[in-house]
Amino acid sequence: MLTELLRILEQNQGQLDLAELSQQLxxxxxxxxxxxxxxxxxxxxxxxxxxxxxCQSCVLRNECGLPANRARxxxxxxxxxTQG
Amino acid sequence: xxxxxxxxxGNPNAGKSxxxxxxxxxxxxxxxxxxxxxxxxxxxxxxxGVSIQFVDLPGTYSLAAYxxxxxxxxxxxxxxxxxxxxxxxxxxxxxxxxxxxVQLLEMGVPMVIALNMVDQALxxxxxxxxxxxxxxxxxxxxxxxxxxxxxxxxxxLKVTIQTIKDVKEAGNxxxxxxxxxKPAAFQVNYGKEIEAAIGQLSSSAxxxxxxxxxxxxxxxxxxxxxxxxxxxxxxxxxxxxxxxxDKAHSEIKRLESIYGDDVDIxxxxxxYGTVSGIxxxxxxxxxxxxxxxxxxxxxxTTHRLIGLPIFMLIMYLVFRIVIDVSTPYxxxxxxxxxxxxxxxxxxxxxALGASEWLxxxxxxxxxxxxxxxxxxxxxxxxxxxxLAILEDSGYMARAAFVMDRFMRYIGLHGKSxxxxxxxxxxxVPAVYATRTIAxxxxxxxxxxxxxxxSCSARLPVYVVFALAFFGTRASTVIWLLYVxxxxxxxxxxxxFSRTVLKPDENSAFVLELPPYRRPTMKSLxxxxxxxxxxxxxxxxTVILAISIILWFLLNLPWGVxxxxxxxxxxxxxxxxxxxxxxxxxxxxxxxxxxTGLIAKExxxxxxxxxxxxxxVEGVTPTTTEAPSPSFxxxxxxxxxxxxxxxxxxxxxxxxxxxxxxxxxxxxxxEDTSLSQALQTRFSPLSAFxxxxxxxxxxxxxxxxxxxxxxxxxxxxxxxxxxxxxxxxLAAVLVFQGGRLLxxx
Numbered sequence: 106m107l108t109e110l111l112r113i114l115e116q117n118q119g120q121l122d123l124a125e126l127s128q129q130l131x132x133x134x135x136x137x138x139x140x141x142x143x144x145x146x147x148x149x150x151x152x153x154x155x156x157x158x159x160c161q162s163c164v165l166r167n168e169c170g171l172p173a174n175r176a177r178x179x180x181x182x183x184x185x186x187t188q189g
Numbered sequence: 190x191x192x193x194x195x196x197x198x199g200n201p202n203a204g205k206s207x208x209x210x211x212x213x214x215x216x217x218x219x220x221x222x223x224x225x226x227x228x229x230x231x232x233x234x235x236x237x238g239v240s241i242q243f244v245d246l247p248g249t250y251s252l253a254a255y256x257x258x259x260x261x262x263x264x265x266x267x268x269x270x271x272x273x274x275x276x277x278x279x280x281x282x283x284x285x286x287x288x289x290x291v292q293l294l295e296m297g298v299p300m301v302i303a304l305n306m307v308d309q310a311l312x313x314x315x316x317x318x319x320x321x322x323x324x325x326x327x328x329x330x331x332x333x334x335x336x337x338x339x340x341x342x343x344x345x346l347k348v349t350i351q352t353i354k355d356v357k358e359a360g361n362x363x364x365x366x367x368x369x370x371k372p373a374a375f376q377v378n379y380g381k382e383i384e385a386a387i388g389q390l391s392s393s394a395x396x397x398x399x400x401x402x403x404x405x406x407x408x409x410x411x412x413x414x415x416x417x418x419x420x421x422x423x424x425x426x427x428x429x430x431x432x433x434x435d436k437a438h439s440e441i442k443r444l445e446s447i448y449g450d451d452v453d454i455x456x457x458x459x460x461y462g463t464v465s466g467i468x469x470x471x472x473x474x475x476x477x478x479x480x481x482x483x484x485x486x487x488x489x490t491t492h493r494l495i496g497l498p499i500f501m502l503i504m505y506l507v508f509r510i511v512i513d514v515s516t517p518y519x520x521x522x523x524x525x526x527x528x529x530x531x532x533x534x535x536x537x538x539x540a541l542g543a544s545e546w547l548x549x550x551x552x553x554x555x556x557x558x559x560x561x562x563x564x565x566x567x568x569x570x571x572x573x574x575x576l577a578i579l580e581d582s583g584y585m586a587r588a589a590f591v592m593d594r595f596m597r598y599i600g601l602h603g604k605s606x607x608x609x610x611x612x613x614x615x616x617v618p619a620v621y622a623t624r625t626i627a628x629x630x631x632x633x634x635x636x637x638x639x640x641x642x643s644c645s646a647r648l649p650v651y652v653v654f655a656l657a658f659f660g661t662r663a664s665t666v667i668w669l670l671y672v673x674x675x676x677x678x679x680x681x682x683x684x685f686s687r688t689v690l691k692p693d694e695n696s697a698f699v700l701e702l703p704p705y706r707r708p709t710m711k712s713l714x715x716x717x718x719x720x721x722x723x724x725x726x727x728x729x730t731v732i733l734a735i736s737i738i739l740w741f742l743l744n745l746p747w748g749v750x751x752x753x754x755x756x757x758x759x760x761x762x763x764x765x766x767x768x769x770x771x772x773x774x775x776x777x778x779x780x781x782x783x784t785g786l787i788a789k790e791x792x793x794x795x796x797x798x799x800x801x802x803x804x805v806e807g808v809t810p811t812t813t814e815a816p817s818p819s820f821x822x823x824x825x826x827x828x829x830x831x832x833x834x835x836x837x838x839x840x841x842x843x844x845x846x847x848x849x850x851x852x853x854x855x856x857x858x859e860d861t862s863l864s865q866a867l868q869t870r871f872s873p874l875s876a877f878x879x880x881x882x883x884x885x886x887x888x889x890x891x892x893x894x895x896x897x898x899x900x901x902x903x904x905x906x907x908x909x910x911x912x913x914x915x916x917x918l919a920a921v922l923v924f925q926g927g928r929l930l931x932x933x
Binding site: 108124142143147 | 288451453454457
């Protein structure tokens with residue numbers, strides 16, 4: 106499933122929302138979210154929301170719901186394993 | 190010391206703590222796991238003379254030992270050897286919850302599954318075959334529960350105690366080192382190569398007689414192959430452990446060369462595949478079309494064909510509400526500033542014996558300039574409020590999703606949409622927000638397109654001209670300007686992406702849309718006030734300063750009799766010929782556009798000063814004392830004016846409903862003093878051409894500065910030049926084309 110997810114990300118030229126990705130993997134969206142979290146931990150995917158520093162410098166960051174409500178975006182990291 | 194220990198494990202929000210509280214009542218205490226800040230809750234209960242300690246482990250999605258919670262949960266099971274683990278699973282998210290479940294089963298500990306929230310699953314049309322689930326999980330008992338309703342808890346306790354008894358009785362039979370060695374016990378099949386490596390390491394551990402102390406050797410081997418640091422450290426410290434570690438290293442190298450990837454990715458891959466298969470076999474969607482409210486709404490808002498029209502319709506409605514409903518307040522603020530405020534200040538200045546030039550500076554300069562901008566605060570409050578509603582509700586994420594399809598035509602992706610949308614507020618933070626885009630070419634192109642997004646500073650210009658020349662269709666015209674900005678951005682992006690900024694890389698990404706939620710009043714108020722405060726602060730600083738400077742430029746050299754002869758007039762007149770083909774070739778508009786380089790709001794402020802600075806409502810700028818209304822009359826007029834504006838705003842709001850019209854024929858729009866002045870200097874066609882120019886021409890200096898800082902002076906200068914050229918060309922085409930078509 107994880108390798109399939111990475112393959113889909115590599116092959117896809119545009120964006121996929123979580124619903125489309127879970128449909129392609131035939132998995133529940135929450136499960137796909139879990140896979141994405143693991144891949145982020147392994148450095149295989151970048152969570153773009155984590156890289157954005159705009160909210161970090163905002164005095165309202167602890168009260169604001171915007172970071173949670175902004176669409177999470179993940180980008181395939183440049184490290185691609187070579188298939189043996 | 191309790192007779193039995195039962196641990197509760199599960200994903201966060203699966204209902205674990207609710208079940209724990211139901212099992213233990215008030216007989217709980219909290220303690221820290223040694224060496225960690227993670228707290229563990231424990232509680233006791235005596236049943237049939239047997240004391241049972243329940244331990245509520247931290248909620249985790251896995252036992253991968255990335256976080257303290259995961260380490261504590263895993264270590265408790267490995268080191269404390271609870272008699273059983275109750276794995277609480279959320280029935281509505283079974284697949285994700287099963288991932289932890291199978292990891293717990295792999296540890297070889299007796300397990301009972303509490304399939305929680307079955308009521309919510311049924312409400313969503315999800316049916317789970319409990320029996321099949323149990324069979325697929327190596328006959329681990331599955332007990333449906335609804336912890337929030339207190340259902341199934343007693344049965345869960347009974348089944349767990351029975352499971353512990355069964356294990357004890359089984360201990361009298363064939364000797365199994367752990368639960369997973371029993372026949373038909375659950376195991377994830379990791380494929381031939383990894384299974385072989387697990388076998389090798391298990392054998393090595395047994396051969397070295399590692400003191401496993403009840404730890405499942407298969408689980409240990411798996412953790413060593415996955416390279417879990419703390420497990421490696423513990424085994425290294427055991428007698429004979431280093432031999433096992435060496436073996437693990439060589440197996441890891443072998444597996445990585447076969448799979449071309451890290452072992453833990455491959456093992457997780459197999460686990461996800463297993464839980465996915467189990468989930469598909471045991472879950473049935475009773476009503477296939479049964480979706481959450483978020484999913485139902487998203488079928489429309491992210492639809493490939495109608496998603497964009499929906500977005501445009503929503504933005505159109507927002508602008509209709511912002512303009513139509515805020516216009517009465519705009520008129521009220523305008524009459525307030527040019528009436529009581531100006532007359533009050535004038536009276537004070539005259540009472541203090543202020544000189545004529547100081548009087549003129551204050552009234553014709555500051556009040557006209559700053560006041561001209563503050564008039565638009567009601568409209569901006571409404572705009573910021575509605576943008577905050579769209580953001581907080583989660584809809585903006587859908588808008589970003591919909592716009593992404595068009596981004597692809599210019600070689601950009603959805604990650605560019607957020608900086609572009611920030612540009613609707615202010616271009617400066619939007620340019621800095623492009624730092625989230627890793628690819629330099631995409632970053633640069635996004636930054637170059639941001640100025641085409643009509644920032645909030647342009648709104649006062651749009652509003653004053655639209656209301657002056659297009660009456661009840663003002664909101665439509667303003668909406669059209671915003672749309673045109675986006676269209677131009679896509680066009681320019683298309684040209685750039687095929688010429689000077691060709692795409693060099695395409696990276697796919699996944700967009701996770703947050704669920705819709707009801708915005709809270711507090712959040713809306715905070716965001717609306719925060720944005721409005723910035724605007725007012727700007728008015729009190731930059732615009733105030735420029736208004737003062739502009740007054741001097743309009744009145745110097747001393748003794749000039751006309752504005753055209755002033756320094757302002759002389760500089761503005763120099764560029765006026767260039768603007769004549771666009772229909773607004775006058776020193777006033779030229780000068781206003783020049784001040785717009787500093788801040789776009791200054792366009793209105795300057796026009797207000799230039800056109801209305803000597804015509805203040807109710808004020809005669811002479812040294813003789815003119816009669817002024819009493820204080821009480823002024824207060825009364827302010828209050829009455831506000832109430833009237835509120836009534837007009839309410840009528841405008843209700844009149845938005847199709848088929849309802851509470852507005853009188855002339856509509857609630859009253860011309861402000863600036864509007865009246867503009868109507869004598871512009872025609873509707875030249876006004877529209879002017880708006881097009883303002884939409885497209887060079888962004889403010891702060892934005893140019895941001896582009897220079899991020900991408901260099903060359904690109905900043907290029908942006909200034911091509912945008913101004915484009916603005917001029919578009920405005921000339923609109924004006925001359927309109928004249929040819931007979932609109933002029």
